Amino acid sequence: MNWMGPFCTVMPREWVEVGNRDGVFLAYPSGTNPLLLQISSPAFPNGGFLPMPYRSEGCNCNPPLQIVGLPPVARSLLVILEQQGTPLSSRTHWVCWDLPVHSLIETREQNGTNGRNDFLMEGYTGPFQQKEITSYRFLVHALRYQLHLPTGASRYQVEKLLGASRVAYGELSFFV
Numbered sequence: 001m002n003w004m005g006p007f008c009t010v011m012p013r014e015w016v017e018v019g020n021r022d023g024v025f026l027a028y029p030s031g032t033n034p035l036l037l038q039i040s041s042p043a044f045p046n047g048g049f050l051p052m053p054y055r056s057e058g059c060n061c062n063p064p065l066q067i068v069g070l071p072p073v074a075r076s077l078l079v080i081l082e083q084q085g086t087p088l089s090s091r092t093h094w095v096c097w098d099l100p101v102h103s104l105i106e107t108r109e110q111n112g113t114n115g116r117n118d119f120l121m122e123g124y125t126g127p128f129q130q131k132e133i134t135s136y137r138f139l140v141h142a143l144r145y146q147l148h149l150p151t152g153a154s155r156y157q158v159e160k161l162l163g164a165s166r167v168a169y170g171e172l173s174f175f176v
Helices: 155-165
Strands: 015-019 025-029 038-040 065-068 076-083 091-099 135-143 166-175
Touching: 038 166, 065 135, 076 155, 091 155, 135 155, 155 166
Parallel strands: none
Antiparallel strands: 015 025, 038 065, 076 091, 076 135, 135 166
């Protein structure tokens, strides 16, 4: 009996269904861990301080990000900039999806689709100087397919679609 066929309604417990925009459902192992990406920036070291041009007080543009270890099955990238250590949850400064799969995300990246951040703006809102040193991180996800969400979608809407489409993941931490 071919229980893994395309018309099967019974799936093993460890598998999940993921729908793409065409309504086609694909099955991937739910226990599969994504590969690790190495994320760095020529503008600052991992765990260092973000230079002024990339802050909201400066030019307010995203820094360049270098990505090593992209798997060949990746079809798009998702980038999230979040502030860590806030009282309730992390604060989103940037969410951008459907970026082309390249090893470098340029400064002032324009090739992806920008979502709405926690400041109710579409696109990048750089970190701003606060009374205390604050921790931030860039999260980069390599995805099996494009998300095809409209401009202005929220981080929550984006993360609902991640599921098993994420094939690799990495992060770059810094302080302001």
